[in-house]
Amino acid sequence: MGNLNQSSLQGGEGFHGQGLIEVVWGRRKNGHFRPREKRNRVFATLERNRCGSLQDRPPSLKVLLLNARSVNGKTAVIQDLILDEGADLACITETWLDEQGGVNLTQLCPPGFGVHQQARAGGRGGGVAVIARQSIALIRCAVPQSSRFECVFLKVGARDSLGILLVYRPPRDPAVSLSELAEVVSNSALVSQQLIVLGDFNIHAETSLTGAAQDFMVAMTTMGLTQVISGPTHQAGHTLDLVFIVDGGTVRVEEQNILPLSWSDHHLICLSFAMSSNLRRGGGPIKMVRPRRLMDPDGLLRSLGDLPVLETGDPVDVLADRYNSELTRALDTIAPERPLSLRRVMSTPWFTEELAVMKRARRGLECIWRKSRDVSDQARAKAAIKAYSVALRAARKAFTTARIASAANRPSELFRVVGELLRPPETQGLPDDLATRCSDFAHHFAGKVAQIRHELDSSLIVVPAEVTEAPVCPILWDSFRLVLPDDVEGILGSVRATTCALDPCPSWLVKQAKEGLLDWFVAIINASLGQGSFPSCFKQAVVKPLLKKTSLDPSVCNNYRPISNLPFLGKVLERVVATQLQEFLDDTDFLDRSQSGFRPGHSTETALVALVDDLRRELDRGSVTLLVLLDISAAFDTIDHGILLGRLSRMGLGGTVLQWLQSFLEGRSQMVKLGDTCSDPWPLTCGVPQGSILSPMLFNIYMKPLGEVIRSFGGCCHLYADDTQIHYSFPPDSKEAPRVLNQCLAAVADWMRRNKLRINPDKTEALLVSCSSDRGIGWQPVLDGVALPLKSQVRSLGVLLDSALTLEAQVSAVAGRAFAQLKLVRQLRPYLVKSDLTTVVHALVTSRLDYCNALYVGLPLKTAQKLQLVQRSAARLITGASYRERSTPLFKELHWLPFIFRSQFKVQTIIYKALNGLGPAYLRDRISYHKPARPLRSSGEALLSPLPISQARLVGTRERAFSAVAPRLWNSLPIEIRQAPTLLAFRKDLKTWLFRCAFGE
Structure with a gap:
């Protein structure tokens, strides 16, 4: 990081608009490691000095803007930064995430926050994400997406009073991309009169602009938008990250801080916007709840006491109403309702005292470096930052691993935890007037x-x-x-x-x-x-x-x-x-x-x-x-x-x-x-x-x-x-x-x-x-x-x-969805033991391969290999094997049937159900037991009659039609399997037999 003098903070000659805010360098001291009493006292004092009283303070919105240069490996640091700065919105560019996001996107969100992201449509890199408090009324609106940039448009506020457009535009092809981006901004300006446009535009705003960049800035000025960043946002001294607001609008910047980051070549921009309307932050009661810890069956029955005997001859409406009233009375006794309020979450469950000590030490070294600008102080600060980041990631991993371990042998709890890791929380967008919204829905559904x-x-x-x-x-x-x-x-x-x-x-x-x-x-x-x-x-x-x-x-x-x-x-x-x-x-x-x-x-x-x-x-x-x-x-x-x-x-x-x-x-x-x-x-x-x-x-x-x-x-x-x-x-x-x-x-x-x-x-x-x-x-x-x-x-x-019943499109679609799920599961592997990882793979990946896989019998090898490749990748993920290792030993270790044999297993199970009255009659009618013209030793072996050759002329019929495949597969089974007494016994014996056929045992 080069030395920065006072003149470099005043902005270059490329800034000609109004509304520029003097940049304040330095971190606000409201980190979540500070004792609550001291933090609240300092915060209240500052607010009284500035606004007279907390009640008179106008509503504000605290926004962070940062270019992460990939959030992979930085999620713990970014989440800690959001909490540290007390942000309401964190706008992140260059996330380098795909559409699903997965664990990395989920771990960006502190407790009480949700996320909206837009990944790059093709290729690697790029992408934007907005991390927002769930207590803020926020709705995502559709905007035209381009292959030349990524953007997310959100309407914020109880009455959609504010629009926020987050943009990342890579440096290439400025003439076309900036022109398209201006169109997106103009459409967004029509939706929200008060608009904030921010992001990494890759425009060197610190210089005299020319060409497409100048045309873009003129277009923004024409739309009444003013650029307010007045200092360098890149370690090389460039101003690439910009923020535009409506000139003379009700939304204004009341504070702006630009802070260097050790893990990105872009600086962190901290903004505080003064708002004209409330954004529904805070902690009023949102609903009435009963504490679950107070609800136990024994207490409920004790509260009910000796229940009156209900006579069947009484009108059923009287009996049902009495049941409802008695249970309500008993529940009110053991667990009365109480309001549940939104609380401002300032910490994370894995944040320990040891991390708090490391954080204080890190912050102290950062302050020394910023004052002295000495190289040795910078090295000590960076070492402390790195050590703290490693410890933070380790603490979060240990916490997540412990949560999953506590859910062992409880599949429902395991999938709940896995779902929280894979699916990022969404922001709540409930309107201020819920009664009107309920009425609108009711009229729509009834109408x-x-x-x-x-x-x-x-x-x-x-x-x-x-x-x-x-x-x-x-x-x-x-x-x-x-x-x-x-x-x-x-x-x-x-x-x-x-x-x-x-x-x-x-x-x-x-x-x-x-x-x-x-x-x-x-x-x-x-x-x-x-x-x-x-x-x-x-x-x-x-x-x-x-x-x-x-x-x-x-x-x-x-x-x-x-x-x-x-x-x-x-x-x-x-x-x-x-x-x-x-x-x-x-x-x-x-x-x-x-x-x-x-x-x-x-x-x-x-x-x-x-x-x-x-x-x-x-x-x-x-x-x-x-x-x-x-x-x-x-x-x-x-x-x-x-x-x-x-x-x-x-x-x-x-x-x-x-x-x-x-x-x-x-x-x-x-x-x-x-x-x-x-x-x-x-x-x-x-x-x-x-x-x-x-x-x-x-x-x-x-x-x-x-x-x-x-x-x-x-x-x-x-x-x-x-x-x-x-x-x-x-x-x-x-x-x-x-x-x-x-x-x-x-x-x-x-x-x-x-x-x-x-x-x-x-x-x-x-x-x-x-x-x-x-x-x-x-x-x-x-x-x-x-x-x-x-x-x-x-x-x-x-x-x-x-139209030709090749099923090639179906197989490609299934393989694509299965691989996407496999990529998500791969992110969970550091937290899961082998048994839990196998359970998750079966639920998210194998289930997709098994859906309607009876249709895959007889697939050409070229087509079937797509699904077989998914199964091999899943086996390697679970066992930790490299891609060079053969999959056959892995299948044996996991006791998995290869894909082709899994489809045969499904067809033979359907046959057994149809023959034994456990399946549909329309399948039973397609197969029949073989009845020889004269008594033979095979008469009592429960064989099926094959489809006549004249009715199976085509290869697709002989190899893939149920009427033709079912007799051949069924007759190939040993007689003791065909005559299994129960479905459970049949499935067990059938899998053992197919396993031997697959691996030559």
């Missing part, structure tokens, strides 16, 4: 459903016959089977402990105190089943808006998805009914055989296996197949209650069963909740409740006739809840295919309208599956008057299907 129903009603001419026709099936089920305490206890163990804001007591506490509450549960459940009535207090839902994508504008209600939460005891009651309803559906075989959603033994994978098998078989026959993936808008929310009850009646339900289901559907309401503020509840006159256990089963019943409509035109379908996949096969030269298919699609659209479901043609996708010579058909399918363009690939239930 969306009302608009869809209005459009459907206005387009429907004929009244659906299904609503008025008489039942055609005798009553088969008219009363529920009452439950016993053991039944309820088993259900409590299977229901997740999710707590709703309407619950009188946390669900985890209810489950722990179930021995004393079982009689109440049994009485309420049996009263509800016997009276055919669902308790009214369980019919209200609490909706939490969830942003669909982090890149969307959070101020727009349409960018949110409503997440509904229901009372816990209501879900237990639903599970009782769902169990008995499933038994009835299994006995009557009422549901459409192609429906895979929310059915035991069915999954997205079984649906896709059947779909791809159909498509490959049709290719083998020389047919062309058109696959149409329907998109239904808000399917669960627009179901008509009358139509649904009519279908329930015609399937044989009556008596208290039908009465209970009608009570379950009707009289419902929901409200939006943000923080402790709720909207007014609004009634739900249609739809099945979101987040309910019964709703998916009722939706499957509602959709049952759709399959019959499609098959009446010779088409086929596969359904997973509201995901409907229609495929129609025809000869390439067929003249009738366009007419029949469009008639089928028109009938589907008409059925949807009659059943109050709205198809979205703009989001419906179509794919033509055919041989390469038959890719063009010369016409487009038409759905509801809209021509559907044929795509080269579509995503069906999370899997990319292409």
Whole structure:
């Protein structure tokens, strides 16, 4: 660091704007190592001297601007710096992070802070990040991104009163990049009248500017923005980091410090902005909470005392209300509510007294160096800084390692800690007026459903016959089977402990105190089943808006998805009914055989296996197949209650069963909740409740006739809840295919309208599956008057299907996502022991390779190697092996099956389930036991009949179609494995056998 004299601090001749602040060199003495009493006393004295009193002090915003030159290895120092300076926002350029950020981005954030970052789109280096207090109202807004610079635009303040644009522009190509950057600034200025633009612009502002740099500065002045940095920001004496504010605006710089950093060639810029409005910092109560440490099951039961006996004959609403009131009273006794306030976090949990001593020594040496500017003092200061940084990183690593070690043998706690390390906290952007925001969400969610129903009603001419026709099936089920305490206890163990804001007591506490509450549960459940009535207090839902994508504008209600939460005891009651309803559906075989959603033994994978098998078989026959993936808008929310009850009646339900289901559907309401503020509840006159256990089963019943409509035109379908996949096969030269298919699609659209479901043609996708010579058909399918363009690939239930069924796009996408997760996990390796690291790899990486890997059987070696490479990298990460080591010994050590054998394991498991009644019937129909014409020794070996050669002419069919692959793989198994008595025994023996096949043992 060169010597700096007073003249060098006054700014060069390149500064001609107004509003320059005299630079003050030196660090403010408000570090978090100072004793709290002394720090607060000094702070209060300074504030009284400056503003008269703390209460009269205008609101301010403390901002740090620094170029990190890569945050890797510097996260502990940067986090310590943010706390040391008492910053509200830390704007960091040149982070050198990728889009996911991972552990390094998370560790930048002190407790109580969140982060927004923008990584460089291509190549290494670059990137910007804003670390902000979570108590500040802050919303990220989308801005056009360029390959020539990175930027983040944030609206700050309770009323979006201030905009902050952080920029990093590398030195190359100034003419184009500065012109594009000026456009971004002008767009941001239109969004926020008060604007701060800051960052590393790589403009030598200390000199007389020329060319593109001069044009950029003139453009900024034209937009009313003034540059306020008045000293060098680089160790070479250059002024590269700039800050622009609105000239004459309400936001002004009241303090500016520029401090050299030993670990970067750029200086730290500390700014304090005087604000005209409050930014919601501080510690008012934000919500009422109950201390968890005071809530224990024994105390709850003692507080309840001798519970009154509930009579099943009492109205169920009375019983449920009494349950809620008694539990609320007991909880108020043992753990009364108290306000939770935001506290200004000034320290980190790993900051020890030893670190505080080192920090004081370091600060003292820094002060000596800045005063003397002596080389020996500089060397001592740098040595102290380095030693402190090493100790700080070691302390944080030890703390993180201890946290993970404490979560050993507790997977849920382990993933919670890992999630905190991998996912950086987000800043809170709740508006000041929560009541208005809740009301806006409520009107939006209710209005969306009302608009869809209005459009459907206005387009429907004929009244659906299904609503008025008489039942055609005798009553088969008219009363529920009452439950016993053991039944309820088993259900409590299977229901997740999710707590709703309407619950009188946390669900985890209810489950722990179930021995004393079982009689109440049994009485309420049996009263509800016997009276055919669902308790009214369980019919209200609490909706939490969830942003669909982090890149969307959070101020727009349409960018949110409503997440509904229901009372816990209501879900237990639903599970009782769902169990008995499933038994009835299994006995009557009422549901459409192609429906895979929310059915035991069915999954997205079984649906896709059947779909791809159909498509490959049709290719083998020389047919062309058109696959149409329907998109239904808000399917669960627009179901008509009358139509649904009519279908329930015609399937044989009556008596208290039908009465209970009608009570379950009707009289419902929901409200939006943000923080402790709720909207007014609004009634739900249609739809099945979101987040309910019964709703998916009722939706499957509602959709049952759709399959019959499609098959009446010779088409086929596969359904997973509201995901409907229609495929129609025809000869390439067929003249009738366009007419029949469009008639089928028109009938589907008409059925949807009659059943109050709205198809979205703009989001419906179509794919033509055919041989390469038959890719063009010369016409487009038409759905509801809209021509559907044929795509080269579509995503069906999370899997990319292409027109030739090569699955190359799917494999590439899976490999890319898996490698991205592997890079994140690699950052965790210093903190995890081998067993925990293996668990995390299985959850984040292997699970992606295993999803629908039954479709990967028979993949060409060139394609399969992409996924095999991911598995090898994961094995090397866990074992610590180098890339030169062979992967086979590593797989043996980890007892992993290679990727190809994992896909075979999945297919053979599906076969076993299908043959033993544990899987879907549509897969069982594709395979059959071999029946020889005369008695043979192999007759009792449970062999499957292979697909005839005439039906498997193509290699893709022989090697990859389920109908052809399943018999070959199954028949290759030893007889003792094929005849395994249970699924668990089959899977265990199968893995052992495949392991021997893979490694020649």
